[in-house]
Amino acid sequence: DTGVSQDPRHKITKRGQNVTFRCDPISEHNRLYWYRQTLGQGPEFLTYFQNEAQLEKSRLLSDRFSAERPKGSFSTLEIQRTEQGDSAMYLCASSIQGWEKLFFGSGTQLSVL
Amino acid sequence: GESVGLHLPTLSVQEGDNSIINCAYSNSASDYFIWYKQESGKGPQFIIDIRSNMDKRQGQRVTVLLNKTVKHLSLQIAATQPGDSAVYFCAETFGAGKSTFGDGTTLTVKP
Numbered sequence: 001d002t003g004v005s006q007d008p009r010h011k012i013t014k015r016g017q018n019v020t021f022r023c024d025p026i027s028e029h030n031r032l033y034w035y036r037q038t039l040g041q042g043p044e045f046l047t048y049f050q051n052e053a054q055l056e057k058s059r060l061l062s063d064r065f066s067a068e069r070p071k072g073s074f075s076t077l078e079i080q081r082t083e084q085g086d087s088a089m090y091l092c093a094s095s096i097q098g099w100e101k102l103f104f105g106s107g108t109q110l111s112v113l
Numbered sequence: 114g115e116s117v118g119l120h121l122p123t124l125s126v127q128e129g130d131n132s133i134i135n136c137a138y139s140n141s142a143s144d145y146f147i148w149y150k151q152e153s154g155k156g157p158q159f160i161i162d163i164r165s166n167m168d169k170r171q172g173q174r175v176t177v178l179l180n181k182t183v184k185h186l187s188l189q190i191a192a193t194q195p196g197d198s199a200v201y202f203c204a205e206t207f208g209a210g211k212s213t214f215g216d217g218t219t220l221t222v223k224p
Contacts, residue, residue: 004156033211040122042202042214043157056211091156100145100206104156 002026004105006092012111013082020078021108025094032075033102034067035091043091049075050097082112125221132190134218136203141184143205147212148177148188151200157214160188160201190220198222 005024013019025032030051035043046065047057051072064082069075079086089109093102120135138146144165149157163170163177163186170177176189186203200219204212 035214040217042204042217045211045213048211093156098209100209100212101147101159101162102149102157102204102212104149104158106154106156 004092004094004103006090006105006108008108009106010109010111012113014113015084016081018078018080019082019110020076021090021092021110022074022076023092023105024074025092026103027073028096029094029103030072030097031095032069033093033095034075034077035093037089037091037107038087046077079110082110084112086110087112120216121218122216123219123221125223126193128193128195128222128224130193132188132193132197132220134188134190134201134220136186136188136215136218138184138186138203138205138215139213140205140207141181143207145206146177146179146186147204147206148175148186149202149204149214150197151202151217153199157202193220193222195222195224 007022033048034046037043047067049069052069064080067077089107091107093104095102126132147162148160150160151157161172161175161177163179168179174191178187200217202217203215206212
């Protein structure tokens, strides 16, 4: 399977714990995006990378959230001191620069208890 | 089973009917638009796209219409099938930046 891969698919954590998610994009794609989606809503932009550079970060993104793409391939999204409001589906997508069609992974469903 | 003009959060149609799903976008400078289909437990999947220099584009069983005057986008699905049941989102992009998603429409196809 050469699509976008996300791990884990599901994560249950207690409030205050840190969590980290991983995304492996389609190999030839140089752009990687993180979105968050809550039930009944459209995906909400969090941040995106072009190669290893983080080009944009949502103003809504708390300082507790950090994302990296150290070698321009896979990416990680870390949430520190999780809160119940962080419970959502975290979606990763990749694309080729200049072609804005996004290829999404199946997401990581986070539940904060 | 059709809805024209207004965005509806849900739409129910009979199998074989045509469906129209509407979307209002927010940025008049957006120059690229995509419709995505999202099935339960999966990420959104590309259906069809259109650039702002066009007002209509057709694919297999799907057509997207763009009205820049009123910032409106619609997705038409011909001969709707049970496999079309899903949530549909429109997304807008300005330049080569991020995509902004609209409110989804849940399409239910009745046999």
